[in-house]
Amino acid sequence: QVQLVESGGGLVQAGGSLRLSCAASGRALYRYGWGWFRQAPGKERDFVAAIAWSGSATYYADSVKGRFTISRDNAKNTVYLQMNSLKAEDTARYYCAADLFGSGSVNSHEYDAWGQGTQVTVSL
Numbered sequence: 707q708v709q710l711v712e713s714g715g716g717l718v719q720a721g722g723s724l725r726l727s728c729a730a731s732g733r734a735l736y737r738y739g740w741g742w743f744r745q746a747p748g749k750e751r752d753f754v755a756a757i758a759w760s761g762s763a764t765y766y767a768d769s770v771k772g773r774f775t776i777s778r779d780n781a782k783n784t785v786y787l788q789m790n791s792l793k794a795e796d797t798a799r800y801y802c803a804a805d806l807f808g809s810g811s812v813n814s815h816e817y818d819a820w821g822q823g824t825q826v827t828v829s830l
Contacts, residue, residue, distance in 0.1 A: 708732035708804045708819040715800060715824030718792055722828075726787040728802030728821060739810030740778060740785040741817060744798035744826075751801065751814055755787060759808035767812075769795075792828045799823040 714726040728740070741756040755776040756765045764776055775788040785802060803817035811817065 708735065708738070710802045710804060710819055710821035712800065712802050712821045712824040715826045717827045717829060720792060720794055720828055720830050722792050723788070723790045724792065724826060726789065726800055726802075726824060726826075728785040728787075730783045730785070730804065732804075732819075735783050735804075736780040737806075737808050739805035739808045740776070741803045741805060741810060741812075741814075742776060742785075742787045743801045743803060743814055744796075745801070745823075746798040749798075752798075753812045753814065754800070756805075756810035756812060757785065758810040763810060765810060765812055789826070792826075794828050794830055797826060797828045799825050 709731045711729045739758050742754040743751050745751040757776045773791045778785045801823045802821040804819040806818045
């Protein structure tokens with residue numbers, strides 16, 4: 707069973723940067739695809755970014771493309787989300803998710819494990 711713990715959230719001014727981390731525990735983690743999703747109050751959970759098990763394929767929501775970068779360090783069992791040029795509309799709780807199939811899907815229902823999330827608040 708995979709367990710995920712996110713960290714790195716906080717309060718930042720618009721235009722600033724944050725790096726989120728997702729530390730994973732479990733077996734054969736290198737085979738998993740990983741995704742980041744976010745949910746703002748009163749809204750649905752939205753796809754942000756995903757990375758396939760090999761790290762060679764990455765996917766981004768149009769709203770974050772060019773500003774956010776997803777990466778993975780299999781040796782550390784950690785996935786990162788580097789967020790630059792943050793905007794007020796990026797304010798949300800960010801969740802890390804593991805995809806056993808390994809593809810790194812944009813669909814939340816294809817993920818097998820979720821973390822508890824970390825709050826990101828961007829002030830004007």
